[in-house]
Amino acid sequence: MLLPDEAVAILKSARLDATVQKMRCRHVSSLVWAELALEIKQSGVIVRTAMSRGQGIVEMFTAETPPCFGWQT
Numbered sequence: 001m002l003l004p005d006e007a008v009a010i011l012k013s014a015r016l017d018a019t020v021q022k023m024r025c026r027h028v029s030s031l032v033w034a035e036l037a038l039e040i041k042q043s044g045v046i047v048r049t050a051m052s053r054g055q056g057i058v059e060m061f062t063a064e065t066p067p068c069f070g071w072q073t
Contacts, residue, residue, distance in 0.1 A: 025056035
């Protein structure tokens with residue numbers, strides 16, 4: 001999901017690296033939604049895109065009261 005270092009260097013010089021990373025993660029998030037839409041709606045799972053330490057991430061968590069369980073990539 002992450003871009004090659006050469007692409008990141010070019011995007012950093014234009015200050016677009018974080019934006020492009022978040023867009024790529026958003027695309028992955030939409031693919032997860034498309035594949036698991038029925039299960040996500042029935043179980044109330046949360047799928048979202050975020051940033052952490054300048055890197056885009058995709059998260060999927062249970063919507064239950066804490067503690068919540070899930071994954072990030």
